[in-house]
Amino acid sequence: MRSCDVLIVGGGPAGSSAAWQLRRAGADVLVLDRERFPRLKLCAGWITPEVVRDLEIDLEAYPHRLLTFPRLRVHWGRLQVPIPCVQHSIRRFEFDAWLLERSGAPFEQHNVRHIAADGAGFVVDDAFRCRWLVGAGGTRCPVYRTLFRDLNPRASELQIVTLEHEFQYDWRDCDCHLWFFEEGLPGYSWYVPKENGWLNVGVGGIAERMKRSGQDIRAHWAHLAATLEGRLAPGARYEPTGYSYYLRGRVEVVRRDNAFITGDAAGLATRDLGEGIGPAVRSGLRAAQAITDGKSYRLDHVSSASVMSIGRSMLGRAAGAGVFSGRSPRVPGGGPAHGLRHRDQ
Numbered sequence: 392m393r394s395c396d397v398l399i400v401g402g403g404p405a406g407s408s409a410a411w412q413l414r415r416a417g418a419d420v421l422v423l424d425r426e427r428f429p430r431l432k433l434c435a436g437w438i439t440p441e442v443v444r445d446l447e448i449d450l451e452a453y454p455h456r457l458l459t460f461p462r463l464r465v466h467w468g469r470l471q472v473p474i475p476c477v478q479h480s481i482r483r484f485e486f487d488a489w490l491l492e493r494s495g496a497p498f499e500q501h502n503v504r505h506i507a508a509d510g511a512g513f514v515v516d517d518a519f520r521c522r523w524l525v526g527a528g529g530t531r532c533p534v535y536r537t538l539f540r541d542l543n544p545r546a547s548e549l550q551i552v553t554l555e556h557e558f559q560y561d562w563r564d565c566d567c568h569l570w571f572f573e574e575g576l577p578g579y580s581w582y583v584p585k586e587n588g589w590l591n592v593g594v595g596g597i598a599e600r601m602k603r604s605g606q607d608i609r610a611h612w613a614h615l616a617a618t619l620e621g622r623l624a625p626g627a628r629y630e631p632t633g634y635s636y637y638l639r640g641r642v643e644v645v646r647r648d649n650a651f652i653t654g655d656a657a658g659l660a661t662r663d664l665g666e667g668i669g670p671a672v673r674s675g676l677r678a679a680q681a682i683t684d685g686k687s688y689r690l691d692h693v694s695s696a697s698v699m700s701i702g703r704s705m706l707g708r709a710a711g712a713g714v715f716s717g718r719s720p721r722v723p724g725g726g727p728a729h730g731l732r733h734r735d736q
């Protein structure tokens with residue numbers, strides 16, 4: 392049986408952030424994930440300046456695709472409003488693998504099935520023993536299922552359903568576009584260009600409300616595809632894939648003895664825009680600090696609304712406070728695609 396002080400289940404942003412912080416404090420950590428990295432993760436890959444700051448990422452040195460948006464283009468009916476604020480796009484396929492590698496933590500590919508308390512610690516699948524256990528396994532995290540589900544049942548009215556596709560496309564419009572409540576969608580759809588010829592488009596909405604009003608997410612997808620065909624992505628061919636996750640509700644218990652839940656495992660995506668990377672990173676860092684410094688693990692500083700972060704960025708730009716810390720595209724426009732691709736897996 393392999394032993395370590397801290398076992399992290401899940402190597403996404405929550406798990407790799409916790410691992411990075413723990414390794415910096417010299418802790419004995421092991422990360423388990425059922426997938427081999429780089430792995431596919433359905434996600435638009437929009438990240439905020441807070442994520443960059445929390446993870447101390449040097450944008451110029453980041454070795455993969457990263458595009459900085461000086462504005463968001465928000466569409467609401469016939470209105471189109473440019474929101475001047477700094478945001479970035481990355482590809483999760485690249486970003487997650489890079490974060491995990493950067494953490495310096497040992498990694499093992501393993502699908503966690505069984506977790507048992509063992510004295511002051513835990514035994515996982517009769518193969519791993521640890522004192523501390525960090526649940527960072529996303530929506531279906533086994534740590535959440537085994538130790539926290541009874542304490543924090545997920546609220547069905549906060550479940551989001553999504554359809555999205557990320558593909559190579561020589562885009563021309565380098566802004567991020569968001570369409571709210573189109574055709575009665577209880578959510579929004581997006582167009583998120585990535586550096587060097589990749590594009591992510593998708594639709595997300597609250598599952599229960601869609602069901603109640605007889606809406607089908609595929610009809611919303613067709614509407615988005617028609618909108619994109621007009622100007623933003625003419626000739627694009629789609630193979631959308633679906634996924635669901637939970638917006639932040641009442642998360643009562645995030646620590647139980649020496650076990651923690653973080654990121655999507657705790658259901659921390661923001662209520663307004665379903666932003667989950669920032670909350671995953673912040674909660675992973677906080678869980679790690681609770682282990683290394685004995686701090687209490689609370690979610691006060693894990694934002695539940697993206698609009699706050701966007702507002703801060705807008706104010707910073709208006710005040711000329713140097714908040715525009717972006718990276719210029721290395722190739723103008725969509726440009727040729729290169730680097731890691733899905734099919735390299």
Ligand SMILES: Cc1cc2nc3c(=O)[nH]c(=O)nc-3n(C[C@H](O)[C@H](O)[C@H](O)COP(=O)(O)OP(=O)(O)OC[C@H]3O[C@@H](n4cnc5c(N)ncnc54)[C@H](O)[C@@H]3O)c2cc1C
Pocket residue numbers: 400401402403404405406423424425426430432433434435436437438501502503504527528529530531532533553554555593634635636653654655656660665666667668669671
């Ligand atoms: C279509 C879509 C678009 C999105 N767009 C954005 C966006 O643009 N910006 C944003 O901020 N958020 C976005 N989100 C939300 C965001 O993707 C998640 O909130 C974020 O990935 C949460 O990170 P995490 O580390 O908690 O979980 P994950 O990234 O899901 O990582 C969990 C890891 O745990 C592993 N795992 C699961 N079960 C096991 C097991 N039994 N054993 C071992 N390993 C296991 C998985 O393989 C995975 O690697 C989007 C979500 C969707 C579905």
